[in-house]
């Protein structure tokens with residue numbers, strides 16, 4: 001394999017769009033350009049496509065089409081869930097319960113709610129990134145408006161016990177929101193069987209287009225809008241719909257959710273190949289895996305290489321044609337260490353040397369092994385000078 005062919009190992013940040021997805025969207029940029037709210041044939045064609053996209057996603061996720069709100073992405077879905085459910089909960093429920101390892105779309109929304117007078121409790125996690133259920137149970141009470149816990153973590157891949165948390169929230173009458181942006185397409189999701197009221201998704205993480213997301217909002221739940229204007233999305237999100245984006249999202253979900261088991265096994269094999277290569281080429285103790293050993297997303301591998309600083313290692317890897325990340329997109333490019341690893345109790349050496357490799361479309365055993373060999377060389381150069 002030649003070194004001038006870059007290897008993309010940052011699929012948790014975003015993914016390349018699939019050709020079939022692009023093709024499904026193209027008509028809605030050209031001759032099918034109508035506004036779904038228009039009554040003429042152009043509008044009706046757009047509306048038909050939007051309805052078909054919603055129906056397809058609803059069927060795939062196990063909910064009713066009316067329970068899906070198209071948004072501009074995972075960030076907007078998280079914000080609409082937290083603000084919309086907190087605002088609708090009423091004066092008696094002024095508390096938000098979440099975890100210390102959520103994506104900033106949830107954490108920063110929670111901070112804003114705190115400024116608006118809500119009490120926010122951040123439940124701790126253990127050293128693998130799993131939330132402390134006893135702490136969550138103690139925090140959720142009759143004053144809790146929303147409990148927000150992610151399905152799988154975007155930095156370390158750890159899965160949370162969603163069903164158990166949902167039961168805790170139900171018992172207290174609190175709305176339960178789950179950020180499933182990283183989980184979609186990697187673990188089966190059946191909303192009909194989950195004790196969840198709100199769930200966020202994003203198309204660009206599953207080889208779909210950027211700028212389109214989805215919020216599942218159960219019909220049992222009251223949700224206040226955040227954007228006001230037209231009656232689109234049943235009054236929950238005003239604004240002319242992103243028809244091409246919705247069509248692309250439905251196509252991407254169809255492809256991502258087919259055959260999850262086989263594709264997850266393939267991704268897990270890539271992860272294993274990387275770890276085996278590190279074991280072969282690096283001395284004992286030269287690397288440590290961050291995250292849960294079994295309860296984890298298949299496409300994310302977070303490793304610390306004590307002694308090799310994250311930023312320098314990433315720059316060196318980029319020069320060698322390997323694109324990896326430090327974890328959350330916001331943290332990369334700055335020296336701010338990861339809030340997720342910090343919450344997991346990682347020491348300074350581990351915090352400052354963590355690299356997230358995330359796998360997907362276009363990766364194969366050969367390219368991942370090659371990337372792991374490059375990584376081992378860079379780490380040896382930086383940590384054992």
Ligand SMILES: Cc1ncc(COP(=O)(O)O)c(C=O)c1O
Nearest residue numbers: 073074075103105154181182202
């Ligand atoms: C867990 C999680 N939530 C939310 C988001 C935000 O999604 P979007 O980029 O579609 O706004 C991301 C993206 O990094 C994510 O990984």
